[in-house]
Structures are given as C-alpha cells and as structure tokens.
Amino acid sequence: xxxxxxxxxxxxxxxxxxxxxxxxxxxxxxxxxxxxxxxxxxxxxxxxxxxxxxxxxxxxxxxxxxxxxxxxxxxxxxxxxxxxxxxxxxxxxxxxxxxxxxxxxxxxxxxxxxxxxxxxxxxxxxxxxxxxxxxxxxxxxxxxxxxxxxxxxxxxxxxxxxxxxxxxxxxxxxxxxxxxxxxxxxxxxxxxxxxxxxxxxxxxxxxxxxxxxxxxxxxxxxxxxxxxxxxxxxxxxxxxxxxxxxxxxxxxxxxxxxxxxxxxxxxxxxxxxxxxxxxxxxxxxxxxxxxxxxxxxxxxxxxxxxxxxxxxxxxxxxxxx
Amino acid sequence: xxxxxxxxxxxxxxxxxxxxxxxxxxxxxxxxxxxxxxxxxxxxxxxxxxxxxxxxxxxxxxxxxxxxxxxxxxxxxxxxxxxxxxxxxxxxxxxxxxxxxxxxxxxxxxxxxxxxxxxxxxxxxxxxxxxxxxxxxxxxxxxxxxxxxxxxxxxxxxxxxxxxxxxxxxxxxxxxxxxxxxxxxxxxxxxxxxxxxxxxxxxxxxxxxxxxxxxxxxxxxxxxxxxxxxxxxxxxxxxxxxxxxxxxxxxxxxxxxxxxxxxxxxxxxxxxxxxxxxxxxxxxxxxxxxxxxxxxxxxxxxxxxxxxxxxxxxxxxxxxx
Numbered sequence: 282x283x284x285x286x287x288x289x290x291x292x293x294x295x296x297x298x299x300x301x302x303x304x305x306x307x308x309x310x311x312x313x314x315x316x317x318x319x320x321x322x323x324x325x326x327x328x329x330x331x332x333x334x335x336x337x338x339x340x341x342x343x344x345x346x347x348x349x350x351x352x353x354x355x356x357x358x359x360x361x362x363x364x365x366x367x368x369x370x371x372x373x374x375x376x377x378x379x380x381x382x383x384x385x386x387x388x389x390x391x392x393x394x395x396x397x398x399x400x401x402x403x404x405x406x407x408x409x410x411x412x413x414x415x416x417x418x419x420x421x422x423x424x425x426x427x428x429x430x431x432x433x434x435x436x437x438x439x440x441x442x443x444x445x446x447x448x449x450x451x452x453x454x455x456x457x458x459x460x461x462x463x464x465x466x467x468x469x470x471x472x473x474x475x476x477x478x479x480x481x482x483x484x485x486x487x488x489x490x491x492x493x494x495x496x497x498x499x500x501x502x503x504x505x506x507x508x509x510x511x512x513x514x515x516x517x518x519x520x521x522x523x524x525x526x527x528x529x530x531x532x533x534x535x536x537x538x539x540x541x542x543x544x545x546x547x548x549x550x551x552x553x554x555x556x557x558x559x560x561x562x563x564x565x566x567x568x569x570x571x572x573x574x575x576x577x578x579x580x581x582x583x584x585x586x587x588x589x590x591x592x593x594x595x596x597x598x599x600x601x602x
Numbered sequence: 603x604x605x606x607x608x609x610x611x612x613x614x615x616x617x618x619x620x621x622x623x624x625x626x627x628x629x630x631x632x633x634x635x636x637x638x639x640x641x642x643x644x645x646x647x648x649x650x651x652x653x654x655x656x657x658x659x660x661x662x663x664x665x666x667x668x669x670x671x672x673x674x675x676x677x678x679x680x681x682x683x684x685x686x687x688x689x690x691x692x693x694x695x696x697x698x699x700x701x702x703x704x705x706x707x708x709x710x711x712x713x714x715x716x717x718x719x720x721x722x723x724x725x726x727x728x729x730x731x732x733x734x735x736x737x738x739x740x741x742x743x744x745x746x747x748x749x750x751x752x753x754x755x756x757x758x759x760x761x762x763x764x765x766x767x768x769x770x771x772x773x774x775x776x777x778x779x780x781x782x783x784x785x786x787x788x789x790x791x792x793x794x795x796x797x798x799x800x801x802x803x804x805x806x807x808x809x810x811x812x813x814x815x816x817x818x819x820x821x822x823x824x825x826x827x828x829x830x831x832x833x834x835x836x837x838x839x840x841x842x843x844x845x846x847x848x849x850x851x852x853x854x855x856x857x858x859x860x861x862x863x864x865x866x867x868x869x870x871x872x873x874x875x876x877x878x879x880x881x882x883x884x885x886x887x888x889x890x891x892x893x894x895x896x897x898x899x900x901x902x903x904x905x906x907x908x909x910x911x912x913x914x915x916x917x918x919x920x921x922x923x
Contacts, residue, residue, distance in 0.1 A: 323758045325765055378729060382722045401703045404725065405761045408699060411732050412754045419746035429737040436733050437644045440726045444646055 299592065300348070301585040307347045307357035308340065311365035318366060318413050329394045329406040330413075333373055336389035341500070342368040344593060345471035349489045351586035352578075355479020360421055364428075364478070367417040368471045371432055374410035375439065375463075377403055382443070424474050431470035438463025460501040461494075468497030488577045492590065495574035499567040500597045506563045507600075567598045620913065621669070622906040628668045628678035629661065632686035639687060639734050650715045650727040651734075654694055657710035662821070663689040665914060666792035670810045672907035673899075676800020681742055685749075685799070688738040689792045692753055695731035696760065696784075698724055703764070745795050752791035759784025781822040782815075789818030809898045813911065816895035820888040821918045827884045828921075888919045 297305045319330035343365035350361050357365075379385065380393040381403050387393060395403035414432070418425050442459045445451045472493030477486040571594045581587050618626045640651035664686035671682050678686075700706070701714040702724050708714060716724035735753070739746050763780045766772045793814030798807040892915045902908050 321758060323761045323765070326758065326761050375729075378725055382725060401764050402761070404699055404703060405757060405764065407729075408696075408732065408757045409754070409761070411729065412750065412757050415736055415746070416750040416754060419750045422743050425736070425740035425746065429733065429740045433730070433733045433737060436726060436729045437642060437647065440644045440647050440723065440730070443722050443726065444644070 297344075300344070300589050301351060303351055303357060304344070304347045304586065304589065307350075307362060307365065308343055310357075311343050311347070311362045311369070312340075314362055314366040314417075315369060318370075318417060319410070321409070325398060325402050326406055326409045329377075329398050329402060330373075330410060332391070332397065333377060333388065333394055333406075334369075336391040338369075338373075338389050340369060341593070341597075342372055342467060342471045345468060345493055346475040348586050348590050348593065349472045349475030349493075350479040352489070352581050352584055352590055353476045353480035353482070353485040354582075354584075355475075360424075360478060361475065363417045363421060364424060364471075364474050367414045367428065368467060368474075370410050370417070371414045371428075371435065372467065374407045374414065375435055377407040377410065379439065381407075424478065427470050427473060431467045434462040434466035438466070457498075460498055460505075464501040464504075465494045465497030468500065469494035484580050488580045491577040492574045492594070495570045495577070496594050496597050499570040499574070499594075502563050502567045502570075503598055503600065506560060510560070564598070571595065571598050618665075621665070621910050622672060624672055624678060625665070625668050625907065625910065628671075628683060628686065629664055631678075632664050632668070632683045632690070633661075635683055635687040635738075636690060639691075639738060640731070642730070646719060646723050647727055647730045650698075650719050650723060651694075651731060653712070653718065654698060654709065654715055654727075655690075657712040659690075659694075659710050661690060662914070662918075663693055663788060663792045666789060666814055667796040669907050669911050669914065670793045670796030670814075671800040673810070673902050673905055673911055674797045674801035674803070674806045675903075675905075676796075681745075681799060682796065684738045684742060685745060685792075685795050688735045688749065689788060689795075691731050691738070692735045692749075692756065693788065695728045695735065696756055698728040698731065700760065702728075745799065748791050748794060752788045755783040755787035759787070778819075781819055781826075785822040785825075786815045786818030789821065790815040805901050809901045812898040813895045813915070816891045816898070817915050817918050820891040820895070820915075823884050823888045823891075824919055824921065827881060831881070885919070892916065892919050 297308050300308070315334055316331060319327060319334065321327045321330075346361060346365040346368060347357050350357050355361070376388065377394050380388055381395050381400055384395075385393050386396040393403070394406050398406070411432075414428075418428050438459050438461070441455070442463065445455050445459065469490050470493070472489040473486055476489040477483070480486075574594050575591050578587055578590060618629050621629070636655055637652060640648060640655065642648045642651075667682060667686040667689060668678050671678050676682070697709060698715050701709055702716050702721055705716075706714050707717040714724070715727050719727070732753075735749075739749050742749075759780050759782070762776070763784065766776050766780065790811050791814070793810040794807055797810040798804070801807075895915050896912050899908055899911060
C-alpha cells in the first residue's frame with residue numbers, strides 16, 4: 282500500500298538515546314521498577330504483566346513525567362520514578378482490557394495477553410496492573426487525587442467510545458470528548474505530576490498540564506489515522522480494529538457512505554479516507570495542537586529537558602502519515 | 603430440596619436494625635456516599651454501578667469498618683465513611699468482573715451487569731468501580747498502603763482460583779491460600795482500618811485484624827458450601843457456578859469420584875456432598891474460625907459495638923446450612 286506523504290519513522294522516540302542523560306537514567310530505573318513491581322507468586326499475573334511490558338511500547342507517559350521534572354529544575358527522585366512507572370502501568374492495564382473487548386490478538390508486535398492466556402486471565406491481569414498502580418502511588422499522598430482523576434477519565438473515555446459505537450453517535454464533538462478523556466487526561470496528569478512534585482511554581486505545573494493535554498489529543502488523532510492507513514506489522518497491534526468497529530477518526534470524519542464494490546469493506550473505507558481530505562485535515566489539527574503545546578513551554582527556562590519536550594511533541598505528529 | 607440442619611436465615615445482618623444507632627447512621631451515610639460517588643456523565647457507568655449497588659448485598663465489609671471504629675472508641679467521621687464505601691466498592695468491582703468470567707447472570711437477586719449491559723460495559727464498570735475506590739481513598743494517605751495490599755490480594759486470590767481450576771490443582775492447601783487472599787484479606791483490612799484510624803493503640807488494630815481475617819475465612823467457607831446446597835432464588839446469585847467449574851469447597855473437599863447415574867451431574871455432586879461429612883466438616887472449621895475471631899476481641903472494652911461484632915461473627919456461620 283502506498284501511503285500519502287509517508288515518512289520513515291513509526292515509533293515516538295521509542296528509545297531514549299536522544300534524551301538528556303538524567304532522563305535516560307531515570308527512565309531505565311522506572312523500567313526496572315515496573316518489571317519488579319509486577320512480581321507475584323501468582324505466576325500467571327507476573328508472566329502476563331512482564332510479557333506486555335517487555336514488548337516495549339513508546340513509554341511516552343513516563344517520558345512526560347521525567348522530562349517535566351527535569352524541565353522545571355527537579356531531580357528524578359524515587360517518587361518521580363514511582364509516578365513514571367505508574368502512568369505506564371495504568372496505560373498498560375487499559376490496553377490489556379481493551380484487547381479483551383476488541384478481541385485484539387496483536388499488541389506491541391507480540392500476541393496480546395488474551396491471545397496467549399485467554400480472556401479470564403487477561404481480565405485479571407488488567408485488574409492486577411490497576412492494583413499495582415494503586416500500590417505504587419499509595420505512599421505519594423498529594424499525587425493520588427490527580428492520578429485518580431486521570432484514571433477515572435481514562436475509563437470514562439473508553440466507555441464513552443463503546444457507547445458511541447453502540448448508539449451509532451460518533452460525531453466529531455463526541456470524538457473529542459472521548460480522546461480528551463481516554464488519552465489526553467493521562468498525558469496531562471503525567472506532565473503535571475512531574476512538574477508539581479519538582480517545583481512549587483504553579484505556573485510551571487499549569488504550563489506542563491497544557492502541554493501534556495494538547496500533545497495527548499494530537500497523539501490520539503495520529504493514532505486513529507494510523508489505525509486506518511497502517512499495516513499491522515508496522516503498527517505492532519491489530520490494525521483496523523477501531524475502524525472495523527466504526528469508531529475513531531474514521532467514523533467521526535467520514536460522514537458519507539462507503540461504496541464497498543464487492544471488495545473488502547475495510548479496504549474500501551481506507552481508500553475513501555485516503556482519497557478525501559481526511560488525512561490532511563487530521564495532520565493540520567494535530568499540528569495546531571502540537572504548536573499550542575510547545576507554546577505553553579515558553580514560561581520555562583531553556584534547558585536540555587525543555588528541548589527534549591519540544592522534540593517529543595514533534596515526534597508525536599512526525600511518526601507517519 | 604431438604605437441607606440438613608437448615609436454618610431460616612440466609613442474609614448476614616442484611617439490615618442494620620440490630621446495630622448500635624451510631625453504626626446505623628454511619629452505614630446509611632456510607633450507602634449514600636457510594637451511590638453519589640459512582641455518579642458520572644457517562645450514564646452507562648452510573649446506571650450499571652447503581653444497579654449492582656442498589657441490589658443490596660450484605661454490606662459486611664462496611665459494617666466491619668464502622669463497628670471496628672466504634673469498638674475502639676472512635677466516631678465514624680467522614681474518613682471512616684470513605685473507607686466503608688471503598689471496601690464495598692472494591693468488593694463490588696470484583697463481583698462485576700467475576701460475573702464476566704463465570705458468565706453469572708444472577709447477582710444479589712437481580713440480573714448481573716454483564717447480563718444487562720453486556721461484557722464490554724461490565725468490564726468497564728468494574729474498572730470504573732476500582733477507579734472510584736482509588737478516588738475515595740486518595741485523600742486518606744496512610745490508609746492507602748493497607749488498602750492497596752488488600753486489593754492486590756483480592757485480585758491474586760481470584761487468579762489463583764482460576765489457575766487452580768485450569769491446572770486441576772485444587773487441594774485443601776490451595777483452597778485456603780485462595781480464600782485467604784480473595785476474601786479474608788479485605789475483611790482484615792476493613793476491620794484494621796476502622797480500628798487504626800480511630801485509636802492509636804495498635805493492640806486494638808491487631809485484634810481487629812485477626813478478627814476480620816478469621817471471619818473472612820469462615821464467611822468464604824460458608825459461601826462455598828451454600829454454592830453447593832443453595833437454591834439460586836435464596837442465594838440471589840447463579841448457584842453452582844463454583845461447583846460447575848470444579849473449584850471451591852466442592853473440589854477441595856471432594857476427593858472421590860462422583861457417580862452421575864445418568865442424572866444431572868450437579869445434582870449428583872450435591873447429593874454426594876450432603877451424604878458425606880463435608881458439610882459437618884465445613885461447619886466445624888467455620889465455627890473454629892469464628893470462635894478464634896471472637897477470642898481476639900477480648901482485648902477490647904465491652905461496648906454495644908463489641909457485642910455487635912460478636913453477633914456479626916456468629917451470623918457468618920448461622921446463615922445456613
């Protein structure tokens with residue numbers, strides 16, 4: 282398949298080589314913490330958790346925590362590492378449960394937890410990861426309220442999405458409500474917590490909240506477009522799931538009926554998406570959000586970490602189309 | 603069906619009329635808090651949560667929190683009410699997910715969440731309830747660590763159970779590991795938190811921890827026997843699920859093969875269970891645990907709340923057989 286304006290890169294800074302050294306060290310330690318915290322004498326929980334964690338993923342949420350900490354002049358201490366691990370684990374929990382509901386068999390380039398261990402253990406592994414998030418966060422006091430709110434938004438966003446599919450009510454307005462909650466709220470919380478735990482100046486926390494929220498929206502828009510045009514081998518997850526269920530950008534941006542022409546309906550929809558202005562529309566929207574995110578950082582002093590946050594914002598939209 | 607030594611009562615103090623007035627008031631307020639905290643503009647989450655909460659249930663975990671608070675001389679303040687609501691919500695979350703895995707269609711005398719809303723929304727409702735627990739507990743600081751541990755034990759216990767069924771490894775030892783985690787850990791945490799939040803004397807917190815843990819074990823043993831001999835109309839949930847899946851007391855206590863005799867295999871198993879010493883064995887075990895629980899309370903001064911805790915312990919084993 283020929284992709285319009287295809288670029289070479291898919292991952293969002295999937296390695297940390299370009300980050301400040303302090304961020305690289307912190308992220309490596311957060312990674313160890315994640316693998317350690319999911320240890321359990323209930324082996325299926327440990328094995329399934331490590332399977333999905335070891336598969337990689339972009340780790341964009343932990344990066345937001347660590348870079349926000351550094352950008353406001355903080356040191357990534359043990360509390361920051363806990364938050365960095367927790368934001369990735371709550372995302373991973375939602376991914377494991379999402380794959381149950383979507384019957385997704387491929388995730389991060391590997392078989393999904395439900396594909397290997399079955400639905401019952403996948404459900405319990407997701408619950409286990411949610412619980413581990415709670416365990417990690419428990420000692421952190423003030424951070425539990427914003428973290429709980431972001432977690433709730435995540436679940437509500439996933440539910441709004443399922444309800445919109447069921448009720449066939451997928452307008453652009455509903456689409457933005459969904460992505461604000463299911464993705465942008467946790468991005469915002471990650472950046473906010475990294476900042477507020479490291480510096481008392483609330484202008485910094487506000488700036489990084491805005492930054493996180495806007496790149497969260499951009500990230501999800503790009504993700505949904507990739508779901509339409511991407512190949513599963515490159516995406517590392519079962520492609521076209523969102524589209525097949527009539528949700529995401531496809532449904533929101535696609536008001537006209539698709540002519541299937543006796544072919545594969547998904548191919549027909551993809552063809553239609555690529556023949557319309559949808560992808561450009563999405564590119565423009567995502568770019569506006571990223572520009573706005575970067576503008577929020579003006580209040581911060583220049584630093585390696587601030588530059589890395591700017592690069593991270595661009596990488597969100599540069600990974601395709 | 604004629605039950606051996608049947609008694610008239612099924613519920614464990616399902617109303618609060620016999621409790622101290624302060625406990626009645628606190629439990630009514632905890633009930634309001636639960637219904638209020640699951641409010642959401644995502645209506646399916648609100649409706650499904652209220653459906654399962656309004657169906658009732660024994661509310662034994664909130665009772666443990668409130669009575670433990672009163673028994674150590676405390677007042678059920680707003681923090682106690684949060685914990686009382688949270689312990690019931692985490693139990694409810696696990697019940698909603700359990701009914702997905704078990705295909706349970708009846709719960710607390712009403713259709714289960716997955717029977718009405720389907721699997722996807724049931725999964726998300728369980729996640730939502732877990733999240734609401736986190737939200738309720740977030741401001742409580744010190745209590746988050748014991749609560750997180752109990753929640754983790756709950757998920758691990760459910761997983762051990764599913765793994766024991768899958769591996770056909772249902773010994774009595776495994777059975778006790780399962781019920782200690784999936785039930786007794788949360789009972790213990792509920793009683794512990796009610797005490798430790800209300801009185802600095804750690805002897806009281808220890809006593810109530812032991813009390814909670816032992817009646818938790820007794821409660822689950824009785825529950826598993828009821829699952830064998832109970833009628834769904836009386837139990838209010840789909841009966842025989844545990845048995846049909848080869849788990850619980852049935853499997854652990856039932857080493858000999860069952861002769862099905864061309865009849866309903868479940869009826870044959872029930873008949874066998876009632877023809878052996880299993881029920882008496884269970885009754886004795888549960889009684890020993892309850893006696894031990896009540897002994898733990900010796901350290902507490904006499905009070906209406908202490909008497910209510912003793913009554914509660916007896917009610918756990920008197921609800922059948």
